[in-house]
Amino acid sequence: MDLTCTEEEETFRARLRRWLATVLPRLPAKPAATDWPARRAYDAAWQRMLHDAGYAGLHWPRDAGGQGATPTQHLIFLEETERAGAPYVGANFVGLLHAGPTIAAEGTAAQRARWLPPILRGEEIWCQGFSEPDAGSDLAALRTRAVRDGDGYVVSGSKTWTSHAEVADWCELLVRTDPAAPRHHGLSWLAMPMDAPGVTVRPLRTLAGSTEFAELFLDEVRVPAGNRVGAENDGWRVTMVTLSFERGTAFVGEVVACRRVLGALAGAARANGRWDDAVLRRRLGRLNAEFTALWRLTQWNVSGAQRTGGVPGIGGSVFKLRYSHARQELYDAAAEVLGAGSLDAGHAWVADRLSALSYTIAAGTSQIQQNIIAERILGLPKGR
Numbered sequence: 001m002d003l004t005c006t007e008e009e010e011t012f013r014a015r016l017r018r019w020l021a022t023v024l025p026r027l028p029a030k031p032a033a034t035d036w037p038a039r040r041a042y043d044a045a046w047q048r049m050l051h052d053a054g055y056a057g058l059h060w061p062r063d064a065g066g067q068g069a070t071p072t073q074h075l076i077f078l079e080e081t082e083r084a085g086a087p088y089v090g091a092n093f094v095g096l097l098h099a100g101p102t103i104a105a106e107g108t109a110a111q112r113a114r115w116l117p118p119i120l121r122g123e124e125i126w127c128q129g130f131s132e133p134d135a136g137s138d139l140a141a142l143r144t145r146a147v148r149d150g151d152g153y154v155v156s157g158s159k160t161w162t163s164h165a166e167v168a169d170w171c172e173l174l175v176r177t178d179p180a181a182p183r184h185h186g187l188s189w190l191a192m193p194m195d196a197p198g199v200t201v202r203p204l205r206t207l208a209g210s211t212e213f214a215e216l217f218l219d220e221v222r223v224p225a226g227n228r229v230g231a232e233n234d235g236w237r238v239t240m241v242t243l244s245f246e247r248g249t250a251f252v253g254e255v256v257a258c259r260r261v262l263g264a265l266a267g268a269a270r271a272n273g274r275w276d277d278a279v280l281r282r283r284l285g286r287l288n289a290e291f292t293a294l295w296r297l298t299q300w301n302v303s304g305a306q307r308t309g310g311v312p313g314i315g316g317s318v319f320k321l322r323y324s325h326a327r328q329e330l331y332d333a334a335a336e337v338l339g340a341g342s343l344d345a346g347h348a349w350v351a352d353r354l355s356a357l358s359y360t361i362a363a364g365t366s367q368i369q370q371n372i373i374a375e376r377i378l379g380l381p382k383g384r
Contacts, residue, residue, distance in 0.1 A: 005072060013076045019053055020084040027087070033210050033351065036091070040125055040167040043090035047122025056120040057096070064104035065116045075299060082256040089253075091164050095119040095126035099172040102189075102242045106230050115170070115191065127168035129159040129192070129216055130239070139174070140183040140236065144218065146175035146190065148225070148232075153177070153190065155198075155221045165201045165214035168194050172242065173223075178233050187235035189242070191227040198222075210351075255298055255323065258330055259291045261352075265330075269337045283333055290326045294319065 005013070027046070031038035050056045059074035060066020069077070089096050100119045103111055118124035135142040144157025155175055165171070171192045178186030194201070198221040203211035230238040266284055269275040297319050331353040338349060 005076070009070070009072050009076060012073050013080060016055070016077060016080050017084070019055075020080065020086060023049060023053075024084055024086060030087070036164075036167050036211060040091045040164075043087065043092050044122035044125070046087045047089075047092050047096075047120075051121045056122075057100070057116075060101070060104060060116075060120075064100075064112055065120050066104075071299070078253045078256050082253060082260060088257075091125050091167055092119070092122060094128045094163055094168075094172065095124065095170075098242050099126040099128070099170075099191075102172070102238065103191075103229060105241055106189075106238050110226075111191075111229060124169040125164060125167055126170045126172060127165040127194070127214075127216075128163045129165075129171040129173040131161045132158060133160050139239070140187075142174060142176060142187070144173075144175050145179065146177050146188060146223070148177070149222075151226075152222050152224045153188075153228075155190070155192065155218050155223055157218050159216040159218075160213075161204070162201075162214045162216040164212060165194070165216055166203050166211060170194060171216070174235055174239055177235070181233060184236045186233050187239070188232050189229045189235040189238040190223050191229060192221065192223050196221050196223070254327075255291060255294050258327060259295065261334070262287055262291060262330060265334055265337050272337075272339075274337050280333075280336060283336075287326065287330055287333060290322070290329075294323055294326065297322075 028042070031042050033039070047056060054067060055077065057064070057066035058069045058077050059071070060068075062068040096119060100116055103115050107115070115124070119126070129144075130139060130142075132142050132144060142157075144155065144159065146153035146155045153175070155173070157175070159173075162171070171194055173190045173192045175188055175190055176186055177188040180186070192199075198219040200217040200219070202215040202217070204213045204215060205211055206213065262284065266275075269277075269280065269284065274280055331349065334349050334353065
């Protein structure tokens, strides 16, 4: 893997820096973390700015509406937007980072034409309807059913931890279309309109006070058969494509953010005298090595995805497993550097620390990632 940038890529970096320096000072203030309608409007407006400037879907293939950028350009974009303090994808997370890429990889031409442009323009927000009250990490145990009725499906059941459901227009929904089939078979991936009759959303409040997740109740919701991505009963395979994006490339921007946070912690330690503690310095040094290695793994995963048609491989589970724990260790170190005052509810670090706790569960628990690595990478036998 060649980690050096070409002249063309450095030109891309310089152009992006100039654009960010021009537009970021003109952005309005960020809305409150608990005001999701305002956050949706803010995130959608930023996405439209990216689209109009030619930076939306930078690494998506051109036939999916993207820019067909090289892996290095994609990583440069993440580095420079984080360095400049640009907004994160926010409410656009599901659509931009795994529903959209899944449709680009698995959808028909009509589906790509219908859903991808509004995602890239920030006009439509997606949520994820995979987990259920009794089928989280054991996703194949899901019981939400979709019964074929003419040219559509009638869907009944419930979902939980439905990301951004209260402001979403569409839901990437995994349902059981053949209840007689084995667990990992008989599933289908549907795009469900959130304004359909029979859809009820009940926000869930997190430790940080936000409602970015929700319970989703589906009472005989009709979904057109044309909204099924992939073949009927082939939803597990399509879902593995979605999860490959979620684990393999969706978190890459956050690695850049963590490296910035680590630099800020080192600066704070020097300023408040904590830098004299040799044990703390070693801790921060080890974290620096961790995130440097994770960034190299990110580069490898993104480059590998480019070579295989854009879908990340199972190396994403290696990244996700280590990243979720390293992020928690980073914010443990933050509490040590900043002292007891950093635990005050109003401190800026508290929300990030609480959020870090969820990363060993989100996108598949660490135990699930360990199983995937053991079976699919190391070739170990399945547990009994």
